[in-house]
Amino acid sequence: MTGRLICVVGPSGAGKDTLIDAARRQRPDLVIVRRVITRPSALGGEDFDGVTQAEFDRRKAAGAFALDWRAHGLSYGLPAATLALRNEGRDLLVNASRAALEPARSVFPDLQVIRITAPSAVLTERLVARGRETRAEIEARIGRQSFEVPPGLQVTDVRNDGPLDRAIAAFLAALDGAAPGPGP
Numbered sequence: 001m002t003g004r005l006i007c008v009v010g011p012s013g014a015g016k017d018t019l020i021d022a023a024r025r026q027r028p029d030l031v032i033v034r035r036v037i038t039r040p041s042a043l044g045g046e047d048f049d050g051v052t053q054a055e056f057d058r059r060k061a062a063g064a065f066a067l068d069w070r071a072h073g074l075s076y077g078l079p080a081a082t083l084a085l086r087n088e089g090r091d092l093l094v095n096a097s098r099a100a101l102e103p104a105r106s107v108f109p110d111l112q113v114i115r116i117t118a119p120s121a122v123l124t125e126r127l128v129a130r131g132r133e134t135r136a137e138i139e140a141r142i143g144r145q146s147f148e149v150p151p152g153l154q155v156t157d158v159r160n161d162g163p164l165d166r167a168i169a170a171f172l173a174a175l176d177g178a179a180p181g182p183g184p
Contacts, residue, residue, distance in 0.1 A: 002110075006112045013118065013127040030090075031085050115156070
């Protein structure tokens with residue numbers, strides 16, 4: 001039996017990494033895909049492999065990625081070796097950009113999506129606390145955020161704007177396949 005590829009998407013500050021970390025603790029059977037990103041690892045955030053653009057391009061040319069995309073001026077890649085675990089029946093969970101969904105669907109037609117949402121005020125508060133961007137950059141980011149995903153994908157929405165335990169419960173239910181439906 002082939003495992004599932006589950007992409008977690010949503011705007012910056014929605015809490016994707018927080019919910020993925022909670023799932024990691026409660027569902028050790030999941031494989032959390034560690035992305036390769038052209039961003040210095042020292043900037044923190046999720047666990048990722050930070051590389052230069054030249055190194056990313058070298059790895060891509062060598063076929064190291066099952067999927068790659070660009071978003072927010074960065075390159076992102078999903079290691080082919082990790083995604084091969086799907087063939088062993090393992091469910092894979094990845095923090096993905098909405099820009100990755102269309103290419104992901106062409107590689108993984110049974111792709112599932114969990115969309116994490118929160119109101120703009122909550123997103124702004126979280127991004128300010130994170131401290132990676134100026135207030136003006138955050139306001140610009142919030143102004144261009146979109147919750148839309150390509151039509152026809154299997155999408156489950158999780159709202160993360162209240163108590164964390166409630167969002168974690170909703171996220172775990174989504175991982176268990178509770179009430180997914182087609183996207184917009």
